[in-house]
Amino acid sequence: MxxxxxxxxxxxxxxxxxxxxxxxxxxxxxxxxxxxxxxxxxxxxxxxxxxxxxxxxxxxxxxxxxxxxxxxxxxxxxxxxxxxAPRATAARRPVPLDRPWRPVVRYDLRPGLPDLSAFPRRDWLASARTALTAVDHAALGWGDPRGHADLRAELAGYLGRVRGVRTEPDAVMVCAGFAHGLALVCAVLRDRGVRAIALEDPYLPPYREVAEAAGLRTVPVPVDADGIRVDRLAAADVGAVVATPAHQFPLGVALAPARRVQLADWARRTGGLLVEDDYDGEYRYDREPLGALQGLAPASTVYLGTASKTLAPGLRLGWLAAPPELVAPLVRQRRHTDRHTGILEQLTFAELIRSGRYDRHVRRSRITYRRRRDELVAALPTGLPVTGIAAGLHLLVGLPAGVSESAVVNAARRRSLGLEGLSAHYGRSGRRPPQLVIGYGTPPDHAFRPALRALVDLLHEYPGR
Known part of the structure; x- marks a missing residue:
């Protein structure tokens, strides 16, 4: 029974x-x-x-x-x-994962996260209260796969004002972050007959994973001090390129003006699609703001952004601005997956932008992260080359010749210090100078200086050889 x-x-x-x-x-x-x-x-x-x-x-x-x-x-x-009774439940075995997600450490200087303790809780709560009070009952039902019209309008205005993006609300789609947006774009490319997509090399591993999961072949294209080598695209035989013009991850370089023009020309000449990841576009310190590449070639570019660094990745809020002819295919893909992003998060974010709270929060964060960057650079042992410091939430530190990246990363792990080596981000094999990718966004303020001391103490154990 x-x-x-x-x-x-x-x-x-x-x-x-x-x-x-x-x-x-x-x-x-x-x-x-x-x-x-x-x-x-x-x-x-x-x-x-x-x-x-x-x-x-x-x-x-x-x-x-x-x-x-x-x-x-x-x-x-x-x-x-x-x-x-306590502990009456049988012990559960953890479900094995192919790769553990970001093991917890005491001192976290890995890239990829902002200071989550700085999330603007009061501003978010005020915006949520306003949004929830005003929301129409009908908005709580099944919505537009592109996202709520209020947020799309606010994003179109914000991106045009701050990043120089040329778009309209109807061409904006709210998604669950960059990887989600990239997955939608890759699925549309596959359905349109594209078989290969170029990635900057080095790159974020999720780029390759997402593209290959959609059935696309990935082609690594080298990056130098001026950004992606556009001259290598002809031999790559690809139908699309993922680029980070504002702040390349992990090298930290910006795409030079001449390269921007070359990349836009490549797209117009070949009919290829530019997929722009505006990585850390809000955080610049020692250079003039760089507008989005999309502003040069709006008909050939899908622009992707996210609130993961400015607010928190747990919100799962991102957006894309697409050429008009790609909007309908993207909507079809979205309708077949998760339909749309949570409406209350969308309306809260729209109010956060509309009220000016989002701009003020980004400006405060920029000041905080610039101070951290300056402290990090000043604390590093003399003689170690430091690059990629003009923007973003990370920089590169060169290690002495003969020192192994993996040895330093493993030694750091034993001290509960989270670090990353640069070599893990390359798609092509080869010998390269050992470097660390140091993130300065993650630790809360009270833990940042202890994390720096742990890093400096470790690096002093690897003098030049």
Whole structure:
């Protein structure tokens, strides 16, 4: 006999089996506890209530509770009822992953995250309150796969004002971050007959993973001090290019003006698509703001941005601005996957932009991260080359000749210091000078200087050879 019950806030499906009712109830409750469906501390219904719910006698329920209490699965507390005992649940084996996600360390100087303690909670709460008060009931239903019209309008205005993006709200799509936007674009490219896509080399590993998951072949194209080598694209035989013109990750260079023109010309001449990742475009310190590449070739460029660095990646808020002829194919792809981004997050972000709170937060963050960058550069041992410091939330530190990147990264891990080596980001093999990619965005303010001391102490153990 299978019976669901919902008493005192607890929902559970019990299969009482075909044997005796007392034994069936005892076995069903025991299995629910061991499987974790009844968590430690969960309060069970009173015996009289559960008996009425299941059509059993109260004595049957009392006997089952008593048996499980004797076995250590339940605790009967006078005046507090019957609860699941601590640690009564069977230990669960962790599900194995092919790659653990960002192991926790005490001092985190890996790139890729902002200071999450600086998330503007008060501003977000105020914006959420305004948005939730004003939202129409109909907006809580199934929405436009491109995103809510209010946020698309705010993004189109913001991107035009701050990044020089030439777009309209109808050509903007709200997505769940850069990787999600790239996955949608790659799927559309595949359906349009594109077979290969070029990636800057070095690059973020998710670029390759996302593109190849969509069925595209990835072609690494080298990057030098002026950005991606556009002259290598002809031999690459690709239908699209992923580029980071504002701040290349991980080298930190900006795409030179001449290269920008060459890349836009390549797209117009070949019909290829430029996929612009505006990586860390909001954070620049020692140079004039660089407008988006999309402004040079709006008909050939899909521009992608995200709030992962300015706010937090956990919000899962990103956006893309596409050429008009790609909007409908992107909508079809979106409709077949997750439909659209959460409406309350969208409306809250729209209000954050509309109110000016987002601009003020970005300006405050820029000041904080510039100060951190300056402290990091000043603290590093003399003689180590430092590059990529003009923008972003990371920089490169060269290691002495003969020192192994992996040896330094592993030594750091043993001290609970998170570091990354540059070589892990290359798609092509070859000998390169050893370098570390040092992120200065992640630690909260109180932990930043201790993290610097841990880094400097480690680097002093590897003097030049």
């Amino acid at each position: 299978s019976e669901p019950w919902s008493i005192a806030g607890v929902d559970l499906h019990l299969d009482l089996g075909t044997g005796g009712r007392r034994a069936g109830l005892t076995d069903a409750l025991r299995e629910a506890v061991r499987a974790g469906r009844l968590a430690p501390g969960t309060r069970l219904p009173a015996s009289r209530t559960l008996a009425a719910d299941l059509g059993l006698s109260r004595g049957t329920v009392t006997a089952a509770y008593g048996q499980l209490a004797a076995e250590g699965y339940l605790l009967a507390r006078p005046g507090a009822g019957t609860v699941v």
